[in-house]
Amino acid sequence: MGCADIAIIGGGVVGCAIARELSRYELDVVLLEKEAEVGFGTSKANSGIVHAGFHSDRGTQEARLCVEGNKMFDALCGELAVPFRRNGSLLVTKTRSDMSELERLLSQGIHNGVPGLKILSGQQVLDLEPNLSRDIVGGLYAPTAGVVSPYELTMALAENAQANGVRVITSCEVTGMTFADGGRLKRLKTSRGDIIVRYVINAAGLFGDDIAALAGGGRPFRIIPRKGEEYILDRRVGSLVTRTIFPMPTPNSKGILVIPTADGNIMIGPTAVEVESKYDLGTTRGGFEEIFRATRDLVPSLDARDIIASFAGLRAASDRHSFIIERSPGVRGFINVCGIESPGLTASPAIARMVAGMIGEEMALKPKRSFNPERRLAPRFREMSTAERRRAIARDPAFGRVVCRCELVAEAEVVDAIRRGARTLDGVKFRTRAGMGRCQGGFCTPRVMRILARELGVSMEDLTKRGGASFLVVSKHADAGTAGIYGRDEGDECGAGMGAR
């Protein structure tokens, strides 16, 4: 695979934000991602909240990067044409004795630099969110909190980085390293060949400790996966709340929330349970019951019959209980960006800026004159007026062929997604929403598959849901563990009949 000035290991939101930030400079940057597409790790499976920053402990690096990252979202999502809404958040309680804790969070938020925070009475909370329980006695309002589509953001960052010269190489797992005299890293071994590099940025999420260990000198930290299950409700009830509703936080999480997503659904969750395996992505009956109990306590009209999909994500919590953004103690030219649990999505643009600053301390960064921060807006048939639809169909008849009925996605949008880099059914789903509606792909899956096969010039048998052995058709790949259409959602005991991320 030749050489590069900088290799970024991991195409999650953090690695992609770093790639895009470094694409501003005259550098040869390569991003290596083991999955079939970027964003297929934790970055596709989270709550999508751009946190205000009052939850983070006073004065910590997390607090600084969260508040700084939050401020960057309007400009960033504007440039990248990614859905983002500053819908605000309300942390609410039914217990009078919690009011002192609300005051503490208010003061922590003010100290962290969060603007506009306000304590509200129970009535003021209900005036803003009439579907909340009548027993709410007060809340902390944070107007700067927002919601973003986390997978669209990750894919857009990679697409823009690529447009500005970064080589994004997917299905490429880093498996080893060799070193020159003096401890400087020389070569990365990958499943697609070796690459000679000057600097490495380890943004491998859950596997960040394994990558750090490849650099020698033992394991400088350990990643302990913490699972969060989430349940998505039909768009029909998408206006149940307009702000993100938090309960009082627990010692290891922000609690179980009611989230109006950037896509217009309500999502409830997540749980927070330490698990052994970095592959344990199953949802559980226990998780479902815990989430419903907690969220119905806040929004009594929530109805389990409105659930259309469930998924679980794994937070890459570290044994240091904080973000780890530091030069490797043992290897020159190696930066660890690990342990990026929540609010890592929020902090990602600020983390990227910080890492570029660390690189800038080691080599001169010359701005690239041709850098273009903007990404072309993806067409959205659903959001077009009748006149716009007519014009789009006249320009390209593929806009007249609706592929996904629930989300009203046209064939032209699927083709556009594939031209931007989608290679799998999930890649199309995350870019267009085809398959994310009430029927969860029952109608559109074969249609999207036909378009994917045609545009990529492959057979239907070669198509996968999300890369690897997740083949969609039982066929010549039968021995490779195929489970027929939809592939496998392992361990999803509660998800039967539902979609999953």
Ligand SMILES: Cc1cc2nc3c(=O)[nH]c(=O)nc-3n(C[C@H](O)[C@H](O)[C@H](O)COP(=O)(O)OP(=O)(O)OC[C@H]3O[C@@H](n4cnc5c(N)ncnc54)[C@H](O)[C@@H]3O)c2cc1C
């Ligand atoms: C349930 C849940 C809810 C959350 N909610 C929020 C929220 O609302 N707001 C918020 O700010 N944050 C939230 N977070 C946290 C946020 O999702 C993470 O901080 C963020 O996604 C971390 O991004 P990352 O790039 O570090 O990791 P990842 O997205 O996991 O990316 C790491 C990438 O590295 C790749 N990789 C690993 N090993 C190798 C290798 N050897 N070679 C090549 N590639 C490799 C992986 O395939 C993966 O794509 C939540 C997390 C969870 C689990």
